[in-house]
Amino acid sequence: MLELTSEGQRAVAELAQRHGVSGEAVRVLLEALAAGGGTQAQFNHPELGGLGQWSQGGMLMVGNMFDHGLKARVDALCVELARRMRVGPLFTPATPGASWPAEFGAPSSSGSQGDVRYAYFPDRRRLVIQRGGQVTIHDTGEHRISGVSQQQGAGQSLTFTSQFGPIRLSELPVMGPAPVAPTSPSATPAAAPSAATDPLSLIERLAELRDKGVLTEEEFAAKKAELLSRL
Template sequence: MVTILRTVHWTVLPHAGDPITLLQAAVEQTDFSVTSSTPTSIVIDVPRAMMKNRWAATITGMLSPHDGSTDIEWTIDGLGNKHYEHMVTIAEGMPEGSLDDHGIPEAVSKIALKVFGRKEIRHLANVLDRGEFVSAIGVGNLGGKMGIVALTDRRLLFLEKSIGSENLVEFSLASIGALSLGKKMGGETLTITHSGTTATITTLGHGQGDGIARKFRELKAQPAAERPAAAPAADPIAQIERLAELRDKGILSEDEFQGQKTQLLSGL
């Protein structure tokens, strides 16, 4: 089985306290362990757990200040398909309100998400970019799979319900030509016209499709200059340089460094 490398972005808010202290306390509530930490980095070991159907993984967090907050760029390196679930586990140990919630709680409060629980909502936060804001949310079916439908200020996302699946479908706002609302016996539908093709999300709850469609029209009506810019993609070379610093400090072994370096370069 090939190891998988995933990246997750967190923002620790200014009032929360020292991020490293908060993270260490959160990890202590799990069966994970902090193997090393500095003011700007932390490495977390996720042990193999056969009873939990979990492979071992190494989670590396690089911290940097940003507008009074602290941005954390996480790299999760391991086998299996529980990379995001590892991050949900850590997030559950963080104090309430210490992390940027991307507007998710407010969006959820406007509808009934009975199908989903706390972990799935936290899972959504792990696939968002720094500063990305959720405007509307719902639960629907795409391609025979149930998932969270979220409209952000940058894209429309469909995140499959199962955390283990890590299946994400996304449409950038710029690529969506139209978002059409419909109604069927099973609920509301959204038909997305993008790049010359269409995709339809079905079985949305009452008012969920309408809320997403209305927010989409509002966002598209904004002048281009007023729309939030998409977060820049993580620079693989910069990531390799930061990983090299961790290796030089003895935080990562040479084999761990070379393995993560190879995966980052393969994406260029």
């Protein structure tokens, strides 16, 4: 879940009290707005009429289109949250050190839950998960991720919020691990010696030359001793 700044916490508490909704409902809208760049939001929360969508300029859809009071409340919340996002940051900056694939650019939203960090790239339809030192990439398909809703048990299976409702991380196809940096030279295994430089292979060749009479026994013994000293 994205971390709120102190100003973000005040904004959520104030708007929740003023509009008669829970802080969780306000947070869902705020995270959806963050994923939509502050100009649109796709959300799903029972207090907000279930699945819904808001866009700057007047477009609003909620589960019950005939509940005009609910529509007015959601619109007022979105307008106020979008305005406050322009005034100052409501979420803390992402913790440095995350290894997101450079080719994906900047994520529209990112956060952490326990020891797991995530970043969402809507243009690529990719969700990147960092757990420990491993980074995996998931295909989000038609889902537009707006935040983490909860964490499931010891297995650390995250559940995300999309315009279709909660979706578990285990339901998103894994595209594979992210590219890893090249191994440092110190960690690269030494190449096996070739037959042209292996002392034992050279001794065998010298023995063949001795047997053919090319080398004397003394010459062979002297060269053999020299090669064995390299081992």
